[in-house]
Amino acid sequence: MNSNEFFQIKNKWKEFPTKIQGGVLCVGEIPVVAVDEKELQYLFVEKLFKDSGKKVVEIGYGLGFASDAIQKFIPREHIIIEANQKLARVAMHKFPLGVVLNCFWEDVNPLVFGQADLIIYDPINPLDSKLSGRSLALQHLRPMWEEILPKMNVGARIGGLDASGRLKEVEIQKMVGDLGEVEVFTCPPDVIPRGLPWFNEGCNFIYISKK
Ligand SMILES: C[S@@+](CC[C@H](N)C(=O)[O-])C[C@H]1O[C@@H](n2cnc3c(N)ncnc32)[C@H](O)[C@@H]1O
Numbered sequence: 592m593n594s595n596e597f598f599q600i601k602n603k604w605k606e607f608p609t610k611i612q613g614g615v616l617c618v619g620e621i622p623v624v625a626v627d628e629k630e631l632q633y634l635f636v637e638k639l640f641k642d643s644g645k646k647v648v649e650i651g652y653g654l655g656f657a658s659d660a661i662q663k664f665i666p667r668e669h670i671i672i673e674a675n676q677k678l679a680r681v682a683m684h685k686f687p688l689g690v691v692l693n694c695f696w697e698d699v700n701p702l703v704f705g706q707a708d709l710i711i712y713d714p715i716n717p718l719d720s721k722l723s724g725r726s727l728a729l730q731h732l733r734p735m736w737e738e739i740l741p742k743m744n745v746g747a748r749i750g751g752l753d754a755s756g757r758l759k760e761v762e763i764q765k766m767v768g769d770l771g772e773v774e775v776f777t778c779p780p781d782v783i784p785r786g787l788p789w790f791n792e793g794c795n796f797i798y799i800s801k802k
Pocket residue numbers: 618623624632650651652653654655656657658672673674675678694695696697713714715716
């Protein structure tokens with residue numbers, strides 16, 4: 592999906608129907624998360640949470656795998672931001688005491704990000720099909736980097752997990768705001784789960800965490 596296609600469908604994203612097709616959740620016709628990703632999403636959250644009581648902002652509900660895992664760690668607050676109406680409703684139903692915002696994260700008051708202990712960033716971004724590997728992964732990161740990161744304190748951490756389960760993180764202060772210096776994993780071909788070609792392109796789960 593390139594940016595032209597993405598911006599054309601973005602205003603319909605809220606109302607798109609959802610379906611599971613070939614083991615993949617699709618919003619409209621766009622594949623967003625595979626049923627096979629459950630374990631990885633769990634692993635990701637488990638690696639991040641060393642303790643309970645965190646204030647977590649999660650971007651992108653999808654099949655709710657990461658949300659379920661976050662709940663296991665008894666967060667102090669768990670805000671889920673999900674643009675699609677149907678998926679947001681599922682989240683509201685499943686977590687009646689949680690906060691589910693049915694909107695794009697780009698439209699959320701920045702204070703919500705500034706006050707979080709941990710941000711888990713897993714939305715869908717328009718990606719340029721001419722890019723690959725590290726450049727493509729960086730393109731996925733860019734909106735978060737430009738919009739969310741300035742609201743976080745120096746000393747916050749940013750990182751990601753690839754399909755082999757490797758977690759990599761760096762401190763924001765070491766990167767002096769230059770996205771070009773961010774180290775991004777690309778997943779070795781032998782560990783790419785079958786049917787999940789997007790893992791080939793680098794970190795899929797991105798998080799930001801206060802120290
Ligand atoms: C990769 S899936 C998330 C998978 C999820 N981590 C899980 O455990 O199942 C991406 C989700 O983000 C939502 N989404 C995409 N762009 C978004 C945006 N800009 N703001 C909020 N939600 C968005 C999609 O509707 C989709 O549900």
